[in-house]
Amino acid sequence: MVKHIDVLIVGAGPAGLTAANCFNGSDLAVRIVDKKPGPDHVGKADGIKSISIEVLDSLGIGDAVFSESQRVEEIVLWNPDENGTIQRTMTIPDRVEELMKPREVCLDQGRVEGLMVENLNKHGSVQISWNTQPVGLKIDKSQKDDSAAYPITISLENINTGITETLAVKYIVGGDGAHSWLRKQLGIKLTGDLTDSTWGVLNMVPKTDFPDIRKVFVVHSVNGTVMGVPRESKMVRFYISMDGGSRHTSINVKDITAENIIEAAQIIMAPYKLEAARVPWWSSYCVGQRVADRFSQDERVFLVGDAVHTHSPKAGQGMNTSLQDGYNIGWKLRYCLEQNASRDLLSTYPIERKPVAQALIDFDREYLETFARSDITHEEFLEAYLAGQRFTTGTQIQYPESLIVKGNNLESTSPLATRLVEGVRLPDFQIVNQSDGVPVKLYHRLTCDGRFRILVFAGNLSNGASLSRLNILGDWFEKYLPASSGLEILTIHSSKREEVELMDLHPSFRPWSEDGWDYWTIYADDNSYHDGHGKVYERCGIDKEEGCFIVVRPDGYISTIRSLNQTTEILEFFSGLRESKTQSGQATESFRTRL
Amino acid sequence: MVKHIDVLIVGAGPAGLTAANCFNGSDLAVRIVDKKPGPDHVGKADGIKSISIEVLDSLGIGDAVFSESQRVEEIVLWNPDENGTIQRTMTIPDRVEELMKPREVCLDQGRVEGLMVENLNKHGSVQISWNTQPVGLKIDKSQKDDSAAYPITISLENINTGITETLAVKYIVGGDGAHSWLRKQLGIKLTGDLTDSTWGVLNMVPKTDFPDIRKVFVVHSVNGTVMGVPRESKMVRFYISMDGGSRHTSINVKDITAENIIEAAQIIMAPYKLEAARVPWWSSYCVGQRVADRFSQDERVFLVGDAVHTHSPKAGQGMNTSLQDGYNIGWKLRYCLEQNASRDLLSTYPIERKPVAQALIDFDREYLETFARSDITHEEFLEAYLAGQRFTTGTQIQYPESLIVKGNNLESTSPLATRLVEGVRLPDFQIVNQSDGVPVKLYHRLTCDGRFRILVFAGNLSNGASLSRLNILGDWFEKYLPASSGLEILTIHSSKREEVELMDLHPSFRPWSEDGWDYWTIYADDNSYHDGHGKVYERCGIDKEEGCFIVVRPDGYISTIRSLNQTTEILEFFSGLRESKTQSGQATESFRTRL
Structure with missing residues (x-):
């Protein structure tokens, strides 16, 4: 017996879990699988922008995430004085006027995932399978345009037992990370490059007399750059350039240890003392800035999150962009299936999200350059930082005209709502x-x-x-x-x-x-x-x-x-959203009545 | 082997659970028992005043309770016009300026208890035993003043298994309700009377065209009085005088059914239609207005909540006063035990809480009178209602001078903080x-x-x-x-x-x-x-x-x-808070160091 599933989500990271949460309260057959044994507990991303909190609000868990988070209220810059001693040179409010609320809070990705999983369990609409990975994929192209068909055959293996099951699936959301198995199966390439800039990142409970340890701080010293982000409890996230900020270095990322990273931070932040009371998580990486050449296959498989874009974590955009990807495809699949809507709706996913990913990579390249340059002036850095603040709000994103974005003139604000533009997100009010x-x-x-x-x-x-x-x-x-x-x-x-x-x-x-x-x-x-x-x-x-x-x-x-x-x-x-007769080959009923 | 327990809390209602939550994070041996099989799921109290939310904030669950609650923003009064048809005569904002936040929210007592139990489980400092009731109590008076002694012997029975265990206990908090077993064992009497006024109360999801169903409404009609309080989801709490508001009636409370109550509401609220889609809970009662003559025994057993005061639910004070009782004795026991403080601290419990209970009963008597009178003028009702609003904030409570309230002149505000008074609660800011x-x-x-x-x-x-x-x-x-x-x-x-x-x-x-x-x-x-x-x-x-x-x-x-x-x-x-040598018979170390 082959099981029939409407939507299979592969990967329970922020992107996959957001897509899954879009089906809460639905009667559709939806399942999410991940090869890991449960939600992550530490590490990875931590920045949550207000736009993401709004998404979580709509899922019913925004308040819970917000109240556990550390709010970011200001950013301080430190630079060397004429004697080479670091001095605080500027304090910038982390405030974007039109948001009327904090732009960013920080909480461990693992905890955010945990709250999303709890929410899925509370609603009980989506089945979750841990320790499970796909091992075989086939799409029957002859059926791909038939909205009633299940053209995808996928095999899932339980990692612990080795038992394999085969599913007949209508749609797949692939959130299986930077090394995406699905992306490789579909022959989708990443375009871009792996920079040579080597970074260490760690979560530390610091013992220090550095006075700005509970703010976002960027310390440019003659010995390199360190960025710190305050986190829940007494934790601080540190990013440290391990090669003095040079983009071309011979440091092997695999040779880096937590001790190296702490030592680099100590040298940069001297004369302030810095010791680690605890290091719950650390990592090292070369920044890859790459975007997939396609985000979907036959409007049947949709890739989200790290599977289609990788970039530096510096602007705290990783979890946010992934979450928006999952949110974008999640509602479209649900609407398509529940309302018997046109499958053309699904083609808007790559049209909307690929340019956002590309813009993020372009932004990231410039932003990282700013961090990596040792000759940057204070003013240049400040300008780049403020531009980053605005960019990361997401309020500048406008999706192009399509069957779900329609206006007389998308180039300007509407004459009926002179501070709004079609294709842009409605502000929270x-x-x-x-x-x-x-x-x-x-x-x-x-x-x-x-x-x-x-x-x-x-x-x-x-x-x-x-x-x-x-x-x-x-x-x-x-x-x-x-x-x-x-x-x-x-x-x-x-x-x-x-x-x-x-x-x-x-x-x-x-x-x-x-x-x-x-x-x-x-x-x-x-x-x-x-x-x-x-x-x-x-x-x-x-x-x-x-x-x-x-x-x-x-x-x-x-x-x-x-x-x-x-x-x-x-x-x-x-x-315009209804399924046309020619596409499905069936009679079109206007809208399916919601149960 | 007799188990030794520092604090045993009998009764897991709002009072007992609040006392228990005061021990979160403590290493003391604390246990809470209740004869019921778990937290209640429906019914009973539902009004939560801002002062109680502040208590819950200090326990870490105020935000969770607040966000699940229905906020009360305004109260509407309806009265008969010259033709006897009910008309909206006034809308009063439910706003007390100095609070700077909502005065009241409503949530089922069962849900509040549930969140308190979850919080106990999260911290893991207090052991919870359901299906358990006390069946034997003995206090060794010769040891009552020895702070190192366990002078209470109590037997607990598991209702399901019949198995009995005996504990040696330092202190008991008795929150075992209006029919308190502990109160009876201690021979403590309730003073006051059971009024003859008969009331029906029910939680209803109403189908109605009454336009103010989502506000607090008081409808005085020629056929009696109904009060409604909006609740979470689509629920509304109804209070209905089953005897036309007369205090002397022959209606037997046991003869009342949910149908009677709904019918009475329908007649009062006509010409508006009212039907019940669902009635998750209902009850009927004669109001008892009684206070215990003592609140404690030998500074070893302390009674809290309904065990020492009963009154009408009309002002939504039941859960709030109980919660404050539990909070008051909870911290005192913890401080006494953890800091090796003077047992005199414990004698402040009845000194502080009995006058509050008495004031509540006096207030309630007058307030209920207002509701029961059919000849009351609109102005009289309004005045009583606004007085009630102020009374229930709790900001008017001042505890008397004692070893924990000390001032030069408790009659007036402090010259150093001209808007504060010693013995009064610090406002939230x-x-x-x-x-x-x-x-x-x-x-x-x-x-x-x-x-x-x-x-x-x-x-x-x-x-x-x-x-x-x-x-x-x-x-x-x-x-x-x-x-x-x-x-x-x-x-x-x-x-x-x-x-x-x-x-x-x-x-x-x-x-x-x-x-x-x-x-x-x-x-x-x-x-x-x-x-x-x-x-x-x-x-x-x-x-x-x-x-x-x-x-x-x-x-x-x-x-x-x-x-x-x-x-x-x-x-x-x-x-002044330290244990004196004479009391304990032991050497006094200044303060025990916190672990």
Whole structure:
């Protein structure tokens, strides 16, 4: 008996686990396998950007990760003075104004993975198999375009028992790391080079009189460069150039020991004393900066994370980019399978993520160069650092036009929301629940459940005409895009909350179920009693009377921004996602009703 | 072989579990037993006041409880109009200005207990035995004053197996509920009366068009009174007077069914429709308003929670008062045992908690009267409700003078901190860590670890004279009150954070250990990068140059406020806590060194 699986995820690192978590609450047959015996406990990546916290918020574990993390609040630079003695030369707030929250927190990758695994277990939608690796792969090309088929045959081996099983699979997500077995099977090449720059990295509980040990610090001394990142408990992550920053050196990475790395740090940070109370983890590496030439195969196998891009860990982007890869393909597969949507949706994965990987490598090359150069001026370093701060927020990423990003002019902000651009991620903002007055942050509300959202910026509902306009829209939604269409409607009005009566709004905006009305779909852009005002209309540049529609993808990116009378365009957008007859060879039902 | 136990806690409800959690991280032999098979899953109390969240913060689980809870943001009153039809007559923000955060959140008592049990398991310091009840108790009075003795002999029976074991115990905390076995064994009487007012209470997932179902609502109709409290998920807690609010009725509480209660609510809330999608829990009761005549026996057995006070659940005070009882005796027992402190400390438990219980009963009597009266005016009800809001914050509680509350004049605020009073709880406020710039809320920092804290409000350290004054104090602390004295020193200065160098402060304020310096003891009352300014000096009324000492008990109450040159008084305070020779019959070592 061959088991049939909708989605098989290979590799339970940050990318694979994020993809897996996209299926929480789904009835699809999804499985994640990894050859390791369980989540990692120490080491590897640790930087978690606010954009990643928002992803984790949508998975329900952002608060848990945030509260265990060490927040990064400032960065200090140290440089040699005229006598060659290191001196603190600058303190930079780690603050990007428009985020309105910390840009970065740090927590061990192992702990983040652990929380993701706990979340999978809590929901019970995805089966997890440790000690398991793929050993055989075959794709039946003749069936690759049939959405009902299981064209992939894959063999999995249990490493402990040696027992092999064969699965018939619709889709594979490959997050099996820099040495990806899947990538090799598919003959996909990495392009780029392995630099000669040799680095040591270690997690240390330091005993030191260096005064900035709990900040991010970059010490440029005449003896080389060390970067430190404060971590949970008393731990500090150290990055040290083992060759004095030269990109061309003969140091063999395999000859490096933890003692070498600590010694190098001691020399750079002198005259401050530095001793290791504990070293829970360490490693050494030559930075490879490479991107895969393809990110997918036949829209059936999708590679994510380190399997398709490797770079230096210096900007703390490894876990973040991987997590976004997994998030991007995760919702697309779920939507495709649950909503019987067009398989064209899946082709947007490489179109969206490959340029991001390439941009990261380009950024990383320049950034690493900055770290490696010994002749860099203070100003040059500062400029590069601040550019890095902005780059790593992810708010500059814009996905290109496709069936899920549609606008009149993607080159500029929307005239309807003058501070937003289609293809860019919606910023996190605070809204106040109409029914109970509780303030909520957007990404806590945008639960990762496979649904698109239409945010209806309804304008000022204390104005009778605006309320009528909204309720006419309610009739339209009921007729053309009911709750069963794989989408959720969230209404955000610009009135004072007390001037709006929940029950005056059309039931389309507060759907009925066997548990009564849904009280978590109508929000005010208003002051809260304890947490201030989100000023959402202002932050997005939306007119408080006119309002607009914002169609938001399950991953929080803006699909399209339309005026409240452009219902035809909204309908066309969702029609464009449906499976076409020619592709599947079957009759197309409009949208599969959600169970 | 008789097992020796330092502290036995009987009853794993909110009071007992809070007491148990006070021993996390301790090496003492502590055990908690309950006759039930595990934590409750539904029902009972659900209101959690901000003061309780602060207690949970100090136990490390406040954020988890808060994030699962339903926040209460406003209360609505409904009254009959001239035609007898109910109308919304007022919306009151549930906001007490000085708290600067929500006054109340709601979560099932079972879930709160569950998180407390998980926390005990995580720390592993306290042994938990379910299905276990006491069946025999004996106190050897001749040994009761010997702090080294185990004067209590108690037999515990496993309900499932019938197996009995006998323990020799130093102290017992009795949180075994309204029908307390321990209270009866000790011959302690409850004083007060069982009212005749009959109430139904149920948790319901309602299907209704009543527009305020997600707020706290009080509907006074010509047919009686219903109060509703929004809960996690779609649940609502209903309280309904089953006798039209009369205090003298012949309705037998045992005859009441869930259907009766729902029907009563339907009649009161008409013309709005109300149906129950689900009723996970319900109960009926006559309100008993009673206080035990004694709260302890020989300073060896201490009763907490429902065992010593019962009242109506209307003000949501049940879980909160119980939790504070457990917290109060928990730290005192730990301090007494770990620090070899005077047993006089334990006599403060009834002195502090009995008046609080009595005040609660008095308040409850008046409050319930308000609910029960059908002739009450709108204004009278509102006034009573707002008084209740203030009362339940707990910020008005002042413990009387004792060896742990000492002041020159407890009748008024301190001249050194003109907005604080000795014996009152320190408000929660935000401080910014000097070492890393991370803002922290006070009660997240005041981990419940059995230690007193001396908050050193050091003034403006950018002023050389103030820094010198502080460092002279550092020498004094090193000599007279080292870190091994069962206390922790936290420094809060009023300077700009960037004007202070961490390493310029005396090591007494940043103690050294085998893991290096402690970086979580020196804080600035300054702006943070992402979370504003705590304005602590201003909120406490402390002069930004003069500063002061505030000695804070392990439960957050202010012991004493002293000027920075009153070191003699500080020393006397801690000397007063030591065990005297006459009491124990043994030689007194100053303070036992913490391991």
